[in-house]
Amino acid sequence: ETGVTQSPTHLIKTRGQQVTLRCSSQSGHNTVSWYQQALGQGPQFIFQYYREEENGRGNFPPRFSGLQFPNYSSELNVNALELDDSALYLCASSFYVSGTGGTDTQYFGPGTRLTVL
């Protein structure tokens, strides 16, 4: 088991609503990345947070936003939910290695299963 935790484990929302998902990173890690995993697919990168700022973003619309807090925990916010947002949302923490342009190994949490009706 990694030290990455996510809450809630399951969530049901209706189309048009807003949702906030939470992630606590592993001890010693300073970077959090969020991924969306549709059923039967591999995870897709949403964005990464380092030093409380977005540090890279995938092909997701602006209604997907995030925050990182001084304790390195993070939130993922999704506005105006659509049916296609139904997925497993994964958080991964890692240690950003300054000067190398990349992070160390990313360790994943158990995910939050979001269902949009």
Add this chain to the structure above:
Amino acid sequence: GESVGLHLPTLSVQEGDNSIINCAYSNSASDYFIWYKQESGKGPQFIIDIRSNMDKRQGQRVTVLLNKTVKHLSLQIAATQPGDSAVYFCAENGGATNKLIFGTGTLLAVQP
């Protein structure tokens, strides 16, 4: 666009046999590759990684091989056990992009 793909979506092996899961990647600039195991209802679990300056890396019962010439990655599991049954993903990290690019996964089914 960039992609990481797997040749076989499902692999069925007998308990005790060796398993080989293959993966092709398209971004020749990628310098770091990771294998993850994902069991039903859980997040991906790190298995082993390899950097582009290496051809082979061994762990406990697992070996990753990297062939940069043909952009191919494989995961070998020795003496496969029922607990190895899961979906296996390869992922690449292009370094500066900070993101992992995953394939669709291979389901490994271990028959007793």
